Amino acid sequence: MIKSISRNLKLSKSPRHNEQILALAMRQIEKMLQEMQNEGKDLSGLKLKKFQKTHHIDCRCGMCAEAKKKNDPRKRGLLEDGFKVYIEGGGTS
Numbered sequence: 001m002i003k004s005i006s007r008n009l010k011l012s013k014s015p016r017h018n019e020q021i022l023a024l025a026m027r028q029i030e031k032m033l034q035e036m037q038n039e040g041k042d043l044s045g046l047k048l049k050k051f052q053k054t055h056h057i058d059c060r061c062g063m064c065a066e067a068k069k070k071n072d073p074r075k076r077g078l079l080e081d082g083f084k085v086y087i088e089g090g091g092t093s
Ligand SMILES: [Zn+2]
Pocket: 055, 056, 059, 060, 061, 062, 063, 064, 076, 077
């Protein structure tokens, strides 16, 4: 049986400097891992994934309009930018 938990880290809506974002993320992840460990979670199956949540498909803001014009969904406006932390536990419990 695979146990998996996930927590989201939400970062700034419009990151100006990736470096700052990453530094912030690292601090938050560190804190999160500490908490998980305190809760007795096994962190050996830890996975980290960056996620971006874009505006609604029907959004007509400048960025989304541009993305539509260029047919590139990655250029859509961003609601959230962050990291997901997963633990996928092995074990047979
Ligand atoms: Zn939009």
